[in-house]
Amino acid sequence: MPTALYPGSFDPLHLGHLDIVEQAVELFGDVVVGVLHNPGKEAGLFSADERLAMIRESLRGIDGARTATFAGLVIDAAREIGADFIVKGLRTAGDFELEQQMAHTNYSSGGVRTVYLPCSPERAFISSRFIRELAKYGGHIGHLVPDPVAAGLAARPQPRPPAPATPSTMSDTR
Numbered sequence: 363m364p365t366a367l368y369p370g371s372f373d374p375l376h377l378g379h380l381d382i383v384e385q386a387v388e389l390f391g392d393v394v395v396g397v398l399h400n401p402g403k404e405a406g407l408f409s410a411d412e413r414l415a416m417i418r419e420s421l422r423g424i425d426g427a428r429t430a431t432f433a434g435l436v437i438d439a440a441r442e443i444g445a446d447f448i449v450k451g452l453r454t455a456g457d458f459e460l461e462q463q464m465a466h467t468n469y470s471s472g473g474v475r476t477v478y479l480p481c482s483p484e485r486a487f488i489s490s491r492f493i494r495e496l497a498k499y500g501g502h503i504g505h506l507v508p509d510p511v512a513a514g515l516a517a518r519p520q521p522r523p524p525a526p527a528t529p530s531t532m533s534d535t536r
């Protein structure tokens with residue numbers, strides 16, 4: 363049975379990610395959801411351990427999916443677990459360009475092929491970035507994430523929305 367590594371920052375895991383895990387398990391049988399640091403992103407919302415715990419809870423009941431955290435490169439993580447493939451989800455054409463570069467880079471440095479899976483259309487708009495933003499200002503996220511992630515987000519201290527920089531006055535309306 364082939365093993366696939368599904369790497370990401372998963373900060374946090376959402377229903378689009380779960381869709382890709384389910385498709386990958388169907389195709390490969392053995393899928394490792396690997397939590398990695400994205401060097402292109404600012405400090406995350408959850409620590410790697412917190413993300414891992416929420417992912418584990420969220421994957422309960424999906425036979426064939428397991429989890430791990432890795433430091434450093436995706437290709438080293440793939441080698442460490444003996445992955446036959448790297449799996450990535452594509453939401454829109456916008457995702458493709460960067461993923462293609464990463465796929466070629468990973469193949470050239472470690473000989474592991476990347477397989478793209480299309481995210482289901484009804485989940486293709488979901489992004490961790492906007493979930494973080496909604497959660498930060500108390501927006502509703504329950505329809506975008508699995509229950510353990512919704513609980514994890516709800517347990518975080520809620521910051522107050524930022525006050526406007528300058529209070530508006532009548533003279534501003536001239």
Ligand code: PNS
Pocket residue numbers: 369370371372398399400401402403434435436437463464465467468
């Ligand atoms: O969920 P994300 O943030 O899109 O995941 C991106 C991730 C973690 C897969 C990517 O940033 C990554 O590959 N990080 C590890 C560093 C690495 O291997 N760089 C070379 C990739 S070509």
